[in-house]
Amino acid sequence: MLLSELSHPNQLHGLTVSQLEEIACQIRERHLQVVSTSGGHLGPGLGVVELTLALYQTLDLDFDKVVWDVGHQGYPHKLITGRFSQFDSLRQQNGVAGYLKRSESKFDHFGAGHASTSISAALGMAIARDRKGENYKCVAVIGDGALTGGMALEAINHAGHLPNTPLVVVLNDNDMSISPPVGALSSYLNKVRVSPPLQFLSDSVQESVKNIPLIGKDIPEELKNIKGSVRRLSVPKVGAVFEELGFTYMGPIDGHDIVNLVKTFNAAHKLKRPVLVHVVTTKGKGYPYAEADQVGYHAQSAFDLTTGKSIPSKKPKPISYSKIFGQTLLKICEQDSKVVGITAAMATGTGLDILQKNIPDQYIDVGIAEQHAVTLAAGMSCDGLKPVVAIYSTFLQRAFDQLIHDVGIQNLPVSFVLDRAGIVGADGPTHQGQYDISYMRSIPNFVLMAPKDESELQRMLITSINHNGPTALRIPRGSGLGVAVMDEGWEPLNIGEAEILEE
Amino acid sequence: MVASAIETAKILKNMNINACIVNARFVKPLDKNLIMPLVSRIQKVVTMEEGTLIGGFGSAIVELLNDNEVNIPVYRIGIPDVLVDHASPDQSKEKLELMPDQMADKIVKKFKLNN
Numbered sequence: 001m002l003l004s005e006l007s008h009p010n011q012l013h014g015l016t017v018s019q020l021e022e023i024a025c026q027i028r029e030r031h032l033q034v035v036s037t038s039g040g041h042l043g044p045g046l047g048v049v050e051l052t053l054a055l056y057q058t059l060d061l062d063f064d065k066v067v068w069d070v071g072h073q074g075y076p077h078k079l080i081t082g083r084f085s086q087f088d089s090l091r092q093q094n095g096v097a098g099y100l101k102r103s104e105s106k107f108d109h110f111g112a113g114h115a116s117t118s119i120s121a122a123l124g125m126a127i128a129r130d131r132k133g134e135n136y137k138c139v140a141v142i143g144d145g146a147l148t149g150g151m152a153l154e155a156i157n158h159a160g161h162l163p164n165t166p167l168v169v170v171l172n173d174n175d176m177s178i179s180p181p182v183g184a185l186s187s188y189l190n191k192v193r194v195s196p197p198l199q200f201l202s203d204s205v206q207e208s209v210k211n212i213p214l215i216g217k218d219i220p221e222e223l224k225n226i227k228g229s230v231r232r233l234s235v236p237k238v239g240a241v242f243e244e245l246g247f248t249y250m251g252p253i254d255g256h257d258i259v260n261l262v263k264t265f266n267a268a269h270k271l272k273r274p275v276l277v278h279v280v281t282t283k284g285k286g287y288p289y290a291e292a293d294q295v296g297y298h299a300q301s302a303f304d305l306t307t308g309k310s311i312p313s314k315k316p317k318p319i320s321y322s323k324i325f326g327q328t329l330l331k332i333c334e335q336d337s338k339v340v341g342i343t344a345a346m347a348t349g350t351g352l353d354i355l356q357k358n359i360p361d362q363y364i365d366v367g368i369a370e371q372h373a374v375t376l377a378a379g380m381s382c383d384g385l386k387p388v389v390a391i392y393s394t395f396l397q398r399a400f401d402q403l404i405h406d407v408g409i410q411n412l413p414v415s416f417v418l419d420r421a422g423i424v425g426a427d428g429p430t431h432q433g434q435y436d437i438s439y440m441r442s443i444p445n446f447v448l449m450a451p452k453d454e455s456e457l458q459r460m461l462i463t464s465i466n467h468n469g470p471t472a473l474r475i476p477r478g479s480g481l482g483v484a485v486m487d488e489g490w491e492p493l494n495i496g497e498a499e500i501l502e503e
Numbered sequence: 504m505v506a507s508a509i510e511t512a513k514i515l516k517n518m519n520i521n522a523c524i525v526n527a528r529f530v531k532p533l534d535k536n537l538i539m540p541l542v543s544r545i546q547k548v549v550t551m552e553e554g555t556l557i558g559g560f561g562s563a564i565v566e567l568l569n570d571n572e573v574n575i576p577v578y579r580i581g582i583p584d585v586l587v588d589h590a591s592p593d594q595s596k597e598k599l600e601l602m603p604d605q606m607a608d609k610i611v612k613k614f615k616l617n618n
Contacts, residue, residue: 093590422504422553423582423596428589434582438558441531448531452505456528476553477592481506498534500541501505501524502512 003027007082009061009107012053020057020258024049027076028286030087032305035075039301039426040091040098043284043294044073044143047174047255051141051279052076054261055170058269059137065109065125069118069142069152071099072299073172074108081107091426098427113430114395115368116149118142119169123159126167137168137269144173144189145181145345148367159274160246166272168265169247172255174283178298179347182367192239193252193280242276251278256285295348318482321475322419324454326351328461329388331488333362339386339465340364344373350390350419370395374402374414381412386465393418393433393474400439407470408443414471415464421450421474433477440472447471447495454480463492504551510603511551511610518607520616522549530560533567542568547614548577551606556581578613580606 001019003026006012012020027049035042053076055066061081068074078096079087082105089095100108110121122140129136146152159167173189175181239249248271253260261279268275283298284290289308290297302311333339333355345368347353356363366373370391377387396403396418407414418440421433440448447467451457457475464471505526512522523545525538542548548568550561561579568575580601587595596602600609611617 091589093588093594095589097589423587423592423599423601425592425595426589429586432582432587434553434555434587437530437552437554437560438562441558441563446531447529449529450504451528452526460528493528496529496532496534498525498527498529498537500537501509501526503523 003030003079004084006080006084009056009059009080012056012080015057017258020050020053023080024053024258027053027079030079030084031075032287034087034090035300036303036305037088038090038092039299041072041075041299042287043176043290043297043299044070044174045075046285046287046290047281047283048073048141048172049076049285050256050258050261051170051172051281052080054258055139055141055265056080057262058265059139061107063136064139065122065136066139066141067110067112067118067122067125068100069112069140069146070115071112073141073143074100077107078105081105091428099430111430113427114398115146116142116152118146119152119155119159119167122169123155123162123165123167126165127162130165137166139168139170141170141172143176144171144186145176145178145368147171147189148181148183148185148345148369150369150371156242156245156247163246163273165274166269167274168268169274169276170265171251171276171278172281173252173278174281174294176283176294176298178345178349179295179365181345182365186367188241189278192278239276239278247274247276249276249278251276252280253278255279255281317479319454319480320351320478321454321457321480322349322351323354324351324457324480324485325390325417325419325461325475326354328458328485328490329390330355330358332462332465333359336386336465337362338384339388340380342366342373342377342387342389344368344370344391344395346390346392346395349392350417352390370399371402374399375406377414378402378406378410378412381414386413386415388415388417388461388465390417390419392431393421393436394424394431397435397439403440403446403470404443408445411445411469413468415461415467416470416472417461417464418472418474420477422476424477433474436472436474443470445469448474449493450474452501453483455483455485458485458490459493462490463495466492467495504553507601507603507606508551511606514603514607515610515616518611518617520611527560530563533563535567535571538564538567539571539573542573542575546575548575549610550577550579550581552579552581553601554581556583576614578610580609 031045083096086096091098099113101111118140122138126138242249253264268277283294340362341352341355342364343350343352344366347356377389380387418436424431449460451460460473508524512524515522550564552560556579565577
């Protein structure tokens, strides 16, 4: 079968493993060909080709619903849900969107762009389904990076408390956010990942328990309750955190092994309760350059397929606002050890990577956890540090109450740098930095500013850090104007002072 | 948006329309002492922002004038209450009529400056 002939994912049903592997190959080819031409997310999609094909083998996509977290790993999904021929218009005006959109396809069950929302949405669908008395399957596919977002944990907390609500959460564990993931949860997943997998010798947990010597067959009813704990004892630690939270844990399984994936997904659906399937994938799978440099190939501008190198733009562009910000902050940090740069899993995008590299002691990556980043900074500022929180305009929306409740109301000296403010381009509506002026203006005590060029950005940054109260500095995406910048001696502005450029 | 404002003013200048350009720098607090006398003298105000118009920078200026009993027309340029779909940034700006030539055109029409 040819990928180009596929218009409905159910057409995959009944294909042999080698036919599915052939489709996987074609998905990677098309994926690489389009992204290398038009730019877009590369590593995430390449990592979930087999996961997507195997999951869809076990679902009836006319009824069952899959929610893809973020949606940037949804290109294989798009290619098998009728968007193969338009795919070269990816992320271009009037073309195929870079994320999932309910308005684009009936198979896009929930739109996204920001991380950590999928389990909540899928659980909502599952609750609606049960209320209607129907029995379609609801599945959330979430990356390990997105699992660091508090909302994902809020949803797990809720779902684990609903043992009679069937929900399958597929943890796509590639050991990466855009940058390597941070935190205790990530360390935990690392430990689990290298553990021997829980064996699914047959189709259900009930069955697999039977295979444990002395415990399995003919268990009296009254002993059934202890079966779960015995099962856990037999595979110490693996997935115990999720099991304690009310989920049945399955895995870890090789995310590129279609046979095992299909078997495990089928077992998960049969349980009719909250299940977490832990799938270990390789970001960028099948394209050696992307496997080797997972940060660099998370998302790419156009590149040469044979060398993996970016195609340089025709005319040299001035250095970006983000880079100028990062370089200036590094200089300020060198002079003042109280200044600390904070990012929410976006070291490279925000320009903080240079600080991470040079003064790791004055740099914090909290993971995809914007709310935590804001309140963490508030706490740091109470005890004499000078935090500079660099979060894209679109992502800072996620921490609105923290801006009001923890920073604004207490009038704490925290500096926010809102990158990608304004029109952002190919990422579309979920990523436009168009709301920050409105939402920041309303918060008490905040000073809100925007520079006319990169030199003024430097002056505003030092103004922010010197100011004894909360500030927000919005900077645009992409290149500056190319004006001269200074290595030191930036003159602070008077708060609230405008300038006349032309009379 | 300051660079676009300068471009827009150049286009207007070619049409013999003079524009005073203010780099507001601060959306909050606004420079009332600088803005109010200019507004009273020139009597026509255009605000420009790459952000949503509802509650944005232009709104802040309208509020400032209103709160000071100054009843002078303010033409707010920015992103209306619509979704901005994926496209190149320039394509989006063109669709939203935020390119300098489009803004110059809109300003001329709004204040009937072409006679």
